[in-house]
Amino acid sequence: MAILEILVYPDERLRTVAKPVTNVDDSVRQLVKDMTQTMYNANGIGLAATQVNVHKQVVVMDLSENRDELRVLINPTIIEHDGEQVYDEGCLSVPEYYAPVKRAERIKITALDEQGEIYELDADGLLAVCIQHEMDHLAGKVFVDYLSRLKQERVKKKLIKRARAAD
């Protein structure tokens, strides 16, 4: 197991579009394990492979209080969506910044689990927010893309300044 480095906005590698997984093999299961450890270590509720600079359609999530209800989403696809909700989002790749984002209230997805078995999932509320947020990462998008240009520039500046100070 390993804790992986999480890319920080505006790192251009966060713009890479992830490829579908063609074979759920041991290397994918190892990636899931490492991403899971990385997510728990960072106290996140989700993590997309894009954030650890691996450009495959792999997501891990755990919204439970006790951090013991891991969900694995490989090649997730939204097959139905409806309604709207606004949630104050954060992101491990945009540390210490939160802003409201509008997304679908309810979604139905298909995905593969760690065994390569397909499943369906109906999600609403925060679970639906998190899945849409993670699927955006796989498409090379970050939640700040939905904010005003001014807010994007402000958060960019702040994080670039902080990265320089940490060098």
Ligand code: GNR
């Ligand atoms: O840990 C996370 N919390 C969160 C809060 C509100 C909306 C979305 C998220 S996802 C985020 C982890 C992360 O960055 N996943 O990509």
Ligand code: NI
């Ligand atoms: Ni994120």
